[in-house]
Amino acid sequence: MNLVKAVGGIFLLVGLMMLAATSYLYIDQNDFIADAKEAEGQIIDLVRKQQNKDGNTSYTYSALVRFTDDEAVTHEFIDRVGSNPPRYSKGQDVILLYAPDNPADAIINDFWGRWAMVIIFGCLGTIFSSIGGGMYFWQVHKARTRLWLLENGTAFSVDFLEVQRDLGQSMNGRNPYRILAQGKNPFTGKLEQYLSKAVWIDPTEYLPDRKLRVLVDPNNSSRHMLDVEWLADNI
Template sequence: MNVILLILKWVFSIVGLGMLVMAVSSYKSDSEFLKGAASVVGVVEGFKTRVSEGVVYYQPVIKFAADSGEHSFVSSVGSNPAAYKKGESVNVLYKVHAPEEAKIDSFFSLWGDVVVEVLLGVVFFSIGAAMFLMGLLKRRKKAALMRRGASLCATITSVERNARFSVNGRHPYVITCEWTNPETYALHRFESEHIWFDPTVYVTQDKINVFVKPGNLKVYYVDISFLPPSAS
C-alpha cells in the first residue's frame, strides 16, 4: 500500500506540473496569435454538436470575410445551451496570412485552454505536494517524539482493522494499547499508525513503547519499529 501511495504522490505531482507547463505553452501560443491577428465581424451560420458524458455541446460555426475571400471555422468552445443564435454577429480574430486559424473574440475562446490547464495543474500539483508534505511532517513528528518525547511502556490490548478509514475498499490494521498513569491512575488509550498488512504474527510481546509529548499525552507515537519496513 505504501508503494501505491508513493506512486500516487508522484503521479499527481507530475501530472499537475505537466498541466502547468502546458498552460505556459498555451499562453505563449495565444499571445503570439493575438499579436498578428486581424479583427472582423463574422456570422454564426450553424452549429457542430459534440457529446460528452451524455451532454450535448453546441460549437458555433462562424463564417467571415477576409482579404483572401470568405472563410468559416468551428469554435473550439462549445456550450449547453448554445452561447449564440444562428445569424448572430460575432467579433472574429484571425491570422492575416492563415485565415483558417481564427477564433471568436471572447475571453474563454482566447484564454479558455489556459484557464482550464492552470486550474487542473494547480489542483493535481497541490494534491501531490500535500501528500508529500503530510508524509514529511509525519516523519518529522515521529523523529521528534522518539528523540525528545517521554517513553511509556503500554500494554497491548488488540490488533484490529480500522473500520473508520479505507483506501480502495481496504481497511488498515492498528495496534491499540493502554497505559495507566501511576500518579493519577487515569487510563490512557493509544493507537498506532496505519499498518497495511495483518501484523498479528509479529506481535509476540505484551508491552509496547509509546513516545509522548511531555505535558500532552494526545501527541504520541506508538513504536512499531519491530514490524517489517512496509508497515510504516
C-alpha cells in the same frame, strides 16, 4: 513507499505539468492575439458533442463560424469552447481573430474564446498540485515527526487492544492494518488510545499480551506515535 505519499506525488507532478502547460498556453495565446487580424463572422451552425459519464449522457454545443479574410477567401472553424446552453445562436454575428498566415487558426474574440484553455488548464493544475502537494508534504511531515520521536521522544508503555482494518486505504484490493493500544499519558495523566501507522501484513499473532511503546514529545504531548518499527524484524 507510503501509498498516500505516492498518490500525492503523482497528483503533484501532474498538477505541475498542467501549470507548466498553462504558462505555455498563456504565452502562445498572447503572441497569437498580438499578431492576429480581426474580422466579422457569422454562426452558421451549432456542433453538438456527446459526452458519456457514469452511464449518463450529456451534450455540449460549439459554434461553427464562417468568415471572410482580408484576401476575400471564405473560411470556417469550430469554436474551441463548448457549452450547454450554447454560448451563441445560429445566425448570430461575431467578431473573431485569425492568424494571417493560417486563417483557419481562428477564435471568437471574447473572454472565453481567448482564454478558455488557459483557465481550464490553470484551474486543473492548481487543483491537482494543491491536493497532491498537500498529500505528499503531509506524509513527509509525518515521516519527519516519526523520525524525530524515535530519536528524541519520551517513551512509556501502553496495552494492546486490537488490530483494525483501515478501510480508508486500499492497494490492489487490499486494506492495511492499524494497531490500537491504550495507556495513561504520563504528561497529561489521562487514559488515552493510540493508533499506529498503517502496516500491510496482519500483525495480530505478534501482539496478544504484548506491551507496546508510545513515544511522545515532552514539550507537546499531542505529538506522539505508537512505535511499530519492531514489526519489520518479525514479519
